[in-house]
Amino acid sequence: MTSDQQFALTLDDADATDLALTGGKGSALARLVGAGLPVPGGVVVTTAATSALFDVAGDDFEAALDRLDAVDPADTTALADAAETVRAVIRAADLPPATVRTVDEALAGLAADTDDADTTFAVRSSATAEDLPEASFAGQHETYLHVPRDAVVGRVRDCAASLFTDRAVAYRARNGVSNRDVAMAVVVQPTVDADAAGVLFTADPVTGNRRVATVDATFGLGEALVAGETTPDSARVDRDSGAVLDYEVGEKAVVTRARSTAADAAAPAGTGGTETVPLSSDRRGERVLSDQQLRTLVDLGERAEALFDTPQDVEWALVDGTFLLLQSRPVASLFPVPTPEPTDDRLHVYVSVGHMQAFPEAMPPLVRDVWLRYVEAEAPAFGMESFWTTPAVEAGERVYFDLTPVLRLKTAREDLPDSFANINEPAAEGLRDLLARRGDEFAARPTLATVPALARMGWTVGSLSAAVVPRTLASVARTLVSPPDPADVEAWFVTYGRLEADRVRGMETPEARARAAFASLDIPEILTELYPRIAPLFVAFALGGWLKRRFPDEAEDVNAVGRGFPEELVTRINLGLGDLADVARDHPAVADALRSRATLDDLESTDGGDAFLAALDAYLDEFGHRATGEIDVSRPRWCEDPSGLLGAVRANLAGNESGAHRDRLHRLERQAEAAARRLESRADIGPLGPLRRRVVRHVVRIYRGTVLVREYPKQGVAHLFAAWHDVLADAGESLARAGRLDDPDDVWFLRREELLAALDGDADGGSDDGDAAELRPRIEARRRTFERFRTVDAPPLLTSEGEAPRPPVDSDLPAGTLVGTGVSVGVVEGVARVVRDPRVATVQPGEVLVAPSTDPGWTPLFLNAAALVSEVGGPVSHGALVAREYGLPAVVSVRGATHSIRTGQRVRVDGARGTVEVLDDGVAGDGRSAAPGRDSDSDERADPDRDAETTPA
Incomplete structure (x- = not known):
């Protein structure tokens, strides 16, 4: 050629x-x-x-x-x-x-x-x-x-x-x-006048379901459809049966057609050689495609999908009764289907492990392997190996937990959505919707062959319950009489966490330490010891719910009695940061240095720097094992990188007076006392009023004595997370020194077996297995994939068909209103501050914090926030608890909040109604968040960026 x-x-x-x-x-x-x-x-x-x-x-x-x-x-x-x-x-x-x-x-x-x-x-x-x-x-x-x-x-x-x-x-x-x-x-390509044209998605771009195809169709050429100038017919087709699930006839007010002569086709650039004219009224209500034509079109799309091995976005034209494919490309917005796929040919549903921990973000491969191992350990712990063959799967660089075996139980199908609602409302609503539509598909199908496995599971669960339930009930009974000493509760969890961390760090070799990070915990032993220890939290949630039901019109007072605790962990984290700011205020040179973003090394030579660094060291001794997004064990702990803490101190210097943080705590304590008295007074009505007053007083006392320990378990287990981080990071350092990795951080992009093989080769004095040249292309490819999904919003719930069940959107809401779950009452108007990484961001006093999630690592940003808007969470998630503790209006589970809201816009947050109103266009505060990103869950069928090219035939 x-x-x-x-x-x-x-x-x-x-x-x-x-x-x-x-x-x-x-x-x-x-x-x-x-x-x-x-x-x-x-x-x-x-x-x-x-x-x-x-x-x-x-x-x-x-x-x-x-x-x-x-x-x-x-x-x-x-x-x-x-x-x-x-x-x-x-x-x-x-x-x-x-x-x-x-x-x-x-x-x-x-x-x-x-x-x-x-x-x-x-x-x-x-x-x-x-x-x-x-x-x-x-x-x-x-x-x-x-x-x-x-x-x-x-x-x-x-x-x-x-x-x-x-x-x-x-x-x-x-x-x-x-x-x-x-x-x-x-x-x-030569132009052919189409009788009809449109777009076929071989997977539903709205729900993600890979077994449902969607079709948009209009008469004439496709330009009007692509440009959004007409409302096309829309259909959904079940790919397995060929059934047309629904067909909505669009208005089709206009039709695009070729100009009548070749001379007209040479019109100036931008006219495209076509014209858009009104469609006759008698044709607007006609269907563009018959059911049989839809099936024919979907069959062609399935052939294209099989060819490219991924769902396709196909542009088509219908000419004299024959379909022509004009373009085929991947449906870019689809979230991946969980892998591995089920082996039983039944519908499965998965919940994001990260979302349940208020961490919806992507995690690198080695971190996913850590959590896969721990989730997989749950099946044998409950004797469910035969039913729970794949307890955890991966999708979009996240780990998902298979709920399907649990949903085989009718009681679980009835109760699980309500349980989820406390943690993640969208997951709960999505599960309700899925079960309402397809609940029968999850029903158990017992056979004689499953009897032994069922018996084994029953025996295991029964034995475990016999060990756990009596001790837990006894602890609940004691707590209802008198709450435990918070110091004792915290000491137990911290001791447990440190012992487990020492076990991991105490192994002799890097390989042994790495293996220990993946070793399964003894779940029966943990449950036997853990549940009696967290019984105060069960009591706190139960009594908090009782107070809300007993005083439905006194939500603010009920919230008030649940805050104002100097012993509460989040309060202590923020009090410590406020104290650090006060130390800096006592030494103006230190305050000036912090405002200038001085490093820790710079502070050592600053007048008063020794006092500030000593206070910082004391703070890190208590909280240095924590981190932002701490379940992602690849992330540095605060003791390694305190830059986020210093940013919070810097913001505190800019917006508060000395001692303001402790004044705020005292104010919350006084408000709690006053609220408790008001609740007692409202109960003291009628002949039984004095008795009800005493009951309310006792309930409030027990509630306040138990709710404050809610974050203690995390304080303990965070020691174990820190140990996992340390030993795996050390493994990366060891492999980099041995030339098996180009960079120590590459370790996070290995899979578990690769890491252990590389460490084993290092211990043997070197081998071809795990060589840097062999690992490099895999690591580079995984980094690219990770970066691709790092900014993608993952659904909290996902089916094996790729569907992301979500609650329906309220179409009656005013423009600019976002809806979520109200978790802390109050109304605030303020300037939004969109933050995706709290390690490199600060919130100025009075700003509304808009975040993808809020785990304990976000706590320092609450110091100055006037309200909270979060994309994930529920009434008992970390952000909700902190917001209530600080008296901040909060709305969580606001889908797409960090995309729909820009830094600098004024917003109104209503924590009672669960709404967030965008009030103006605002002025972007920084380049990172000045422009809204495209919501990865948006409806691609109305994509304004689609090429106007559906008429080349």
Whole structure:
């Protein structure tokens, strides 16, 4: 094949499937043609041709590209100016004669195939970085429809220039793609007038269900649908049975059609050779597709999905009763299906382990392996190995727990959603919705073969209950009489955590220590010891619920009696930070240094620095084993990296007076006392009033004496998390010194067996197993995958079909109102501060903290916050507890809050109604959060960035 011929390839050419040569769109169409799917004939003007055009532009092109590369992507004005310069340079250049000749010959062949002298063409961009699973680049490059033959070469040049549209350059910057790592091909196909056109998703883009296909369809060409100018018909089809689950006839007020003559098709850029006109009223209520046509279309989509091995977003046209596929690309927004898949061919449902711990974020592979091992240990602990073959799965760099065996029990199907509601309301509502629709699919199907396994499970659970329940009930009874000493409760959990941590750290070799981090805990022993110790929390939650039911109109007083505890752990964490700020205030040089973001080394030579550092050391002795997102054991503990703590101290210096934090605690204590008296007074009514007063007084006393220990278990187990972090980080250091890893942090991107094999090889003096060169490509690939999913919002609940069950959205809410779960009453208006990483952010006094989650590592940011908005959580999640303790209005489980709200916007948080209203556009406070991100759960069927290219047939 000569170089001239490489400038243009027909879609049935074997080389046309080469992504580097024909781009994402072109290579996908060529693969569809090769698989025998119905695709209009066409040619691809290759990347070799457009590269030749860039070569013609020469030094001017290189200079313009250098200028573009030097622009800060956050400076949108400069970025647009630089991108326009690149486009202008390309448009001023002429395609080389060899390229023009090759394209003309290809067009002549296409025109001959159509046997129409007036044939017009669809000319569509096909970049090498588009239509990929990790980045679709939909709508970022240009498409021209109904282009006359003599104008095609010019449109090819325009498509080449569109490699540098403002939106494409910005999109590449957001997705980490270099402007120099992409190239552009151009797909050219004869235009055919479509009777109908639309979009097929082989998986439901709203729910994620891989067994439901969705179709949008409209009469005529697809431009009006893509541009959002018409409401199409919408249908959902069960892929397994072929049944049409629902079909909604859209209004279809307008229809797009080709202009009547070739002369009209040469209209100025932007008109596209088409026109959009009103659809006759008698056709607006007609169905575009019959049930049989839907099944035919879905079958074609399934063939495309099988070809590409991933769900497809297919653009199609219907011409004279025959479907033509115009484009096929991955559905980029889908959250992955859990792996491994079930082996029993039944529907399974999984809950995110991270969401249950107020940590919805992605975790690197080695951390996931830690939690997979611990979750997997639960099946044998309860004698459920036969039913719980895969207790934990992975999806989107998260760990999910299989609820299915539990849901085999009818009582669990009835009660589990209510239990979840206290931790994660969206998970609870999603589970209710799923069980309402498909609850029968989870029912047990016992057979004679399962009797021995059921008996074994019953014996194990019964034996465990016999050991746990009596001691727990006895502890509850004692607590109802008199609450335990908080110091004793904390001491037990801290001692337990330290002993387990010492066991892990005490192993002799790096391999043994790493193995200890993955060793299963003795769950029966833990439950036997743990449940009696946490009985005060059972009592606290029960009595708190009783007070809410007894005084339904006194929510603020009920909340007030549950806060104001100097012994409470979160209070102590924040009091300590306030005390550190006061030490700095006592030494102005230290305060100035902290405001200037001085390092700890800088403070050593600062006047008064020794006093501040001594106070910091004392603080870290008590809390240094904690961390932000501490269940992700790859993250440094506060004792390693106290920068987040110093940021909280710095914010405290800016916004509070000396001693203000302790004054606030005393105020909360007084409010609690006053609230308790008011509740007693309200109970003292009627003949039994004195008795009810005494009962309420006792309940409040026990409640206050038990609710304050709620964070003590985490204080203890965090010692174990810190030990896991230390030994696995040390393993990374050891392997890096031995040359088995390029960087110690690479250890977090190994899987457990790889780590142990590498450590074993190190102990043996070296082997080929676990060599750095062998591990490097795996680590790099896993890092890329991790970064891809790090910013994706994971669903709290996920089925084996990929569906993410979610509560329905209230369509009657005012515009700009977000809904979640109100967990701390009160109404606050303030300026939003969107924070994704509390280690590098601060909250100024009076700002509303908007966060993806709030585990104990977020506690320092509550010092200045006026209210809390969180994407995950429930009434007993950490953020809710802290908000109530501090008297902050709080709404949690607000889906997409960090995407929908920008730093600087004014918001109104209503903790009673569970709503967050965005009041204005605001002024972005920093570059990281100035622009809202795209919610990964958004409905892709209304994607404004989709190419207007559904009419090339």
